[in-house]
Amino acid sequence: METVILENDIKVFYVTAKSFPQGIGEAVNKLHSLFTFSKERRIFGLSRPENNDGIIYRAAAEEMHDGEAEKVQCKTLLIPKGKYIAVVVNDFRKDIMSIDKAFKQLLNQSNLDPEGYCVEQYASDTEAVTCMIRLNE
Incomplete structure (x- = not known):
């Protein structure tokens, strides 16, 4: 495990999966x-339990310019800056369950943020x- 520091909030727009994990x-x-x-x-997957509806998953993309989310008719949220505990999973497509294992x-x-998301940040290359x-600071 490692620590990742997000220096700034990241504004993303997202598509909510109809179910978890089937709808991802x-x-x-x-x-x-x-x-x-x-x-x-930057591309993300965001998940957490919400409103007694089980785990809600959002496929998310960083907003590159103001108004982009509205243009594509998506809602937005902020991934909050701060200190995160992290595990890097290489070649995740060879074993998609490795992501589940990392989050477990x-x-x-x-000391996890009780309002935090399980955040997947996908490498572009x-x-x-x-x-x-996110850690509770």
């Missing part, structure tokens, strides 16, 4: 249909994902 692929595909690929744009390991840590959860 559809949400990711819908999100990617909304913009042209750019190595500069992270969720066993103390490799098949790696950084799995992270």
